Amino acid sequence: MSPALTGPPRPGGDSRKRVRPAPRxxxxxxxxxxxxxxxxxxxxxxxxxxxxxxxxxxxxxxxxxxxxxxxxxxxxxxxxxxxxxxxxxxxxxxxxxxxxxxxxxxxxxxxxxxxxxxxxPRGRFAVGVHLDPALMTFVVLDLVGRPVARSVRPLRPGLGPEQVLGEVAQEVAALVAASGVDPDRIVGLGVAAPGPVDATTGTLMRPPNLPGWDRVAVRDVLADATGLSVLLDKDVVAAVVAELWAGAVGGPGSAVFFYIGTGVGAGLVLHGEVHRGTSGNAGEMGHLITGPDGPPCSCGQRGCIGEVCSPRTVVETARRRGIAGLDAPDRTGPGSPAREDADHRDVVGDALGRLCAVAAQGDPDALELLEDMAVRFAKAAADVVNLLDIDQVVFGGPLWEHLAPVFLRVVPELVRSSAVATPIHPITVRGTSVGADVAAVGAACLVLDQAFxxxxxxxxxxx
Amino acid sequence: MSPALTGPPRPGGDSRKRVRPAPRxxxxxxxxxxxxxxxxxxxxxxxxxxxxxxxxxxxxxxxxxxxxxxxxxxxxxxxxxxxxxxxxxxxxxxxxxxxxxxxxxxxxxxxxxxxxxxxxPRGRFAVGVHLDPALMTFVVLDLVGRPVARSVRPLRPGLGPEQVLGEVAQEVAALVAASGVDPDRIVGLGVAAPGPVDATTGTLMRPPNLPGWDRVAVRDVLADATGLSVLLDKDVVAAVVAELWAGAVGGPGSAVFFYIGTGVGAGLVLHGEVHRGTSGNAGEMGHLITGPDGPPCSCGQRGCIGEVCSPRTVVETARRRGIAGLDAPDRTGPGSPAREDADHRDVVGDALGRLCAVAAQGDPDALELLEDMAVRFAKAAADVVNLLDIDQVVFGGPLWEHLAPVFLRVVPELVRSSAVATPIHPITVRGTSVGADVAAVGAACLVLDQAFxxxxxxxxxxx
CATH class of the missing domain: 1.10.10.10 (Winged helix-like DNA-binding domain superfamily/Winged helix DNA-binding domain)
Structure with missing residues (x-):
């Protein structure tokens, strides 16, 4: 592994490496x-x-x-x-x-x-990539925040960080070429990754969801490989920025955006500004306890929302309870390219989607599972709302569309009845319209945001 | 009750009523x-x-x-x-x-x-009052934030809000007179009260800890009664402002201040600014769950920190377990003035102080109780630290001096081992030097802060 990939974080470094002096x-x-x-x-x-x-x-x-x-x-x-x-x-x-x-x-x-x-709109562009543990998503946004190109690639588990980042650079170049955008009009590349990140130095620390990525200088490596200005931010921070641009959160008050994907996390907009925290790692909420039961968490407690409400746990519970219809029909033979793609899709997410469909068709066990998930998210949401006196709760992320019917029936009333500020100001609970690409879109928005x-x-x- | 006492909050009102046009x-x-x-x-x-x-x-x-x-x-x-x-x-x-x-x-x-x-230092002064459910504390601060006068009065449970606020106005006048401060140099009066408050309108909503105080227009009533500019803020917000002035929290990062008094609450300083939330009610953390056991909370869960770690619960548990030495010797006869004063002191807080003394003398049961309290606070602190990516945890409030030895031995290591950002930046855990008057001092600091x-x-x- 090259020194540039593993160098220690540099305290006080600029949060953005400018590699190519731009004439603008x-x-x-x-x-x-x-x-x-x-x-x-x-x-x-x-x-x-x-x-x-x-x-x-x-x-x-x-x-x-x-x-x-x-x-x-x-x-x-x-x-x-x-x-x-x-x-x-x-x-x-x-x-x-x-x-x-x-x-x-x-x-x-x-x-x-x-x-x-x-x-x-075509005055400038920004590229965004989401290093999701299952799937990398790439977008090119124009200056008003509209996607003009998009692609996905599996993040292959066998590869080391250097190889993966090499693939990212290749895909960025390929996507920009395919989009027909003038490369000179690209402001920069935003990278959204699971935390912890060191946003100051653009270093990915040791994310539990990306084994083997230990102090990887993502920003510097990608800046060298792409010739672009690069910034690195945590995935939920990027996601909430996309929500801010889409108008889903914002205004003078404060908002929490619950991202439900491979992991769960919270993006915070406090008094109109994204809250990053001391090192860009705000939004960790996985160990908020939602009740006395649930599978044991790595922290030793039970009922931690990151464990009990993770899509993996919910799908496992559904299988254990014998709920049928969760598995996709196998339409591909072993070793075929389609099968390989399918292996790198979000298998758990797809199963959760089918669980939601089964619940919508009236299966009481499936419904009970999803309602329990919603009640637990309501508890965590109420904790965050009370701690920060928040007036907007927004749910989103790649799995949201499946969960929306049950969540929007269960969560709003529970949050409002638990919030101490309910007599003083309204608390809205709603879903977002930004889709599965929210973190990649947000990473590109961050580039535009920082520049303009x-x-x-x-x-x-x-x- | 006069209309001024019970008027509805006025949306969009200035957070400070200026009654006496000041010539400055x-x-x-x-x-x-x-x-x-x-x-x-x-x-x-x-x-x-x-x-x-x-x-x-x-x-x-x-x-x-x-x-x-x-x-x-x-x-x-x-x-x-x-x-x-x-x-x-x-x-x-x-x-x-x-x-x-x-x-x-x-x-x-x-x-x-x-x-x-x-x-x-004597160029201007500010008055602060803390409407604690047990005891009202009054301070006069000079321009550099030093107390120049202090007094306490019981908040007598039999009195209605109008009578209590009348007493507050009397005590403010008496304290200012006793302090020898030129009344024309008093910038204003800050009031710290248990939430929920409507800081925009200066209205105390229906605080669970102040029964009968329902939509009381504290700011307007006290402005009329004292002739001073008045602001109302939540007690933990005021307390964290005092910590900020004392230098206990602050700097470029983010801090949480855990206030341990009659209730427990969190004051937040995010990126150097006090975080108030949408209506000034940030800092409610009483329902963060700290583990599966504990007495049932009003919310239906067990292990909520506000219930299981309240001084009242800890003292009750200690009594139930037969820990001796918690009760003060009765040196006063019934009906005597000294007895009446004692009735209005913080009886529970005093008992907790004695529990801590018993633990310090080596009582294993007392020590176990306090260590359990510390472990639970460490859990809540880790939740807040991870949600907001905080780098400074400070404990304080009127009971802190008793709890400090056990808490400072137990909490720091637990918080650091639970914080995802530990590899990226240090997380300090310490006690404050601001004493029991922290909320009253903070209320006065808020006045100076807003003005200067x-x-x-x-x-x-x-x-």
Whole structure:
């Protein structure tokens, strides 16, 4: 294994390695600005005009991004509080760099119609990959967050990290080529992986779900292999960012997004900002105890949600109880390519999907199992809601579509009746519309977010 | 009961009622600025110079506050990045309004010695009160957060909210008079109360620990009765603010402060900012399950930390197991004033203190009980640490001094071995030095904090 793959994390390193100096002024400014998430809350400095200028450019871009129908320069000035001259200068730069485009004219009152500006969807792109233990998912998103290309590849258990990351780099190049996107317009590559990660150094520590990946410098290896700027984040952090972009969570309050896939985890948006925690590993909730019974967990307790509500445990319990219809018909012969693909699909997830179908057809045992799962998630959700005073609970992830009917019948009432803040503010419980690719999409959104979103900390130099 | 006591919460109200227009420019500016905590994260506006001016004044004040030895104007300029002329103007205003004072001169190099500026401790004061169900605590803090006066009064169970708040107003006036502080220099009154609270409207909802207090408009009632600006916050939020001021938590990372008193709760500091949640009720952790056994909780589960680790439960268990030495010698006759005072002291807390003393003398049953309590707190702490990726765990509150020896022997290793981020960053577990008055002190700190701390959101107008 090469030193680059196994090097120790470098404290204080930038969270993003820039390998290829990009010639885009706006992008450079945004990347060089400190992010709100990693800025230490030490003594803050006053603001100086050059920085305000950079910040205002991102603020203008954000105002335009939020108004998909298009905004006139006058409207941008009104929304941002900036002077018409400042807005005019910034918009000229944004047009020149291809981030913004003209979107027709709108007449208001007796004056001449005003030219509308909107985000140029094909002005920039970002690539996202989700290193799920079963399946790697790749997406290319345009600047407004729409997928323009997608692929999946099995993460073959026999391969070491170096080989897997080599395959990732190959697949990224192949997907970009197939998408027809100008490679020069790709802002970067976001990688979502199971934790623990060291987001500061872009290192994957020793994730229980990826055996053999011990202190792998994913960011640096992929930056060298792809020539792209790379960031690494934990899968649930990436997933909740996708939810934020899709509008499933957000607003002034606080939200928890429960990801249900191969594992279960929580993504947190607190007061409108993604909460990463000290090292980017927030969202571990597997050992929240949901009740006295359940199979023994590795921690020595019973009833830990990560154990008792894992798709694997639920499917095993269903099999043990003799619930029929969980296994897929075997349509492939041994050794055939189709069989190999099937081996690397999410077999457990598929079985859980069939369990949900059996329950929907009225099987009382299947229904009881799923209701128990929902009650336990409601308990964990209530714990998180009470600890953080959260007003939005969202469920999602690749298995959500199957679980939604039972969960949405059971969970909302239980959460509301357990939340101490119920008399003060509404608590919404709902499912997301972002599908199985949520973590890969989120990884790409993180790249766009880091490059183009305003953060108040860009005004504040820390030292 | 007057309408003012029972009025419904007013959505969107300012979190602080200003009853007496204060003639202090700096204070007014700070109070009128939106706080980072309550600012919705909607479209942000660019910064304009007049606002930057207000903000810079608070930034200068903060720089001076953080350097208790004193700072020269040149050093302020270097630290804040502001121009010497701006710093000079701001410092003149701060001196005129009495917030800052000169603190001698310091010679550096061949030039003339530079005048040092420091916070004027007696430039402003704040009053804090903790409405603990057993005992009300009152403090007056100076501008640097030092208590200059303190008193306690029983919260007599027979009285209604209106009478209790009348007593609070009387005691505030009496304490301020006794302290010798100029009433015109009192910035405001902070109230810490058991949740749920509606911090936006300053209303105490229906706290389980204060029966009969249903939608009591504490802020408005006390503002009318005292003539002071009043803010209401949840007790654990106030407590963690006191810890933040005392330097027990803070820095760039995230911290949880476990408050152990009549109840147990968690105060959260995430990325250097106090986390209040959607309505100021973050920190409820009473139903985190710590294991399969324990007395039944009102929620239907067993092992909830708020039930199994409450001082009342621990003391009851100790009595049931025949552990001797828990009861105080009765030195007072029935009906005597001393007896009445004793009735309103924290009887359960005192018994827990004696249990800890018995354990320290080597009683194995007492020790086992306390170790079980510590193991359960370690489990809850690990859950919170993993959910939020926290790097600092601090225990405190009025009962902490008794529990410290056992907890500090048991908890740190258990938390570290359960935290997924342990390979990435250190996780410190320690006790606080802020004593039994932590919530009252924190309530007063909140007043100072709201008036005088820089918040990046003051730069950002929202709409």
């Amino acid at each position: 002024a706006c992008h450079d400014e945004a990347v060089n600005a400190p992010s709100a998430v990693t800025t230490p809350a030490t003594t803050r400095r006053g603001s100086n005009l050059p920085r305000v200028g950079d910040y205002n450019q991102v603020v203008v871009l954000e105002a335009i991004r939020r108004n998909v129908e298009g905004l006139s320069r006058v409207e941008v000035a009104a929304l941002t509080g900036l002077s018409p001259q400042t807005v005019s200068n910034i918009c000229r730069r944004l047009l020149e760099t291809g981030l913004v485009e003209e979107a027709g004219k709108r007449g208001v009152g007796p004056g001449k119609p005003r030219t509308l500006l909107r985000l140029a 979103s305003p953060r108040s900390a860009t005004l504040l130099v820390t030292h | 420019a700096c204070h007014d500016e700070a109070v009128n600025a939106p706080s980072a905590v309550t600012t919705p994260a909607t479209t942000r506006r660019g910064s304009n110079l007049p606002r930057v001016g207000d903000y810079n004044q608070v930034v200068v004040l903060e720089a001076i506050r953080r350097n208790v030895e004193g700072l020269s104007r040149v050093e302020v300029a270097a630290l804040t990045g502001l121009s010497p002329q701006t710093v000079s103007n701001i410092c003149r205003r701060l001196l005129e309004t009495g917030l800052v004072e000169e603190a001698g001169k310091r010679g550096v190099g061949p030039g003339k010695p530079r005048t040092l500026l420091r916070l004027a 701390s820089p918040r990046s959101a003051t730069l950002l107008v929202t709409h």
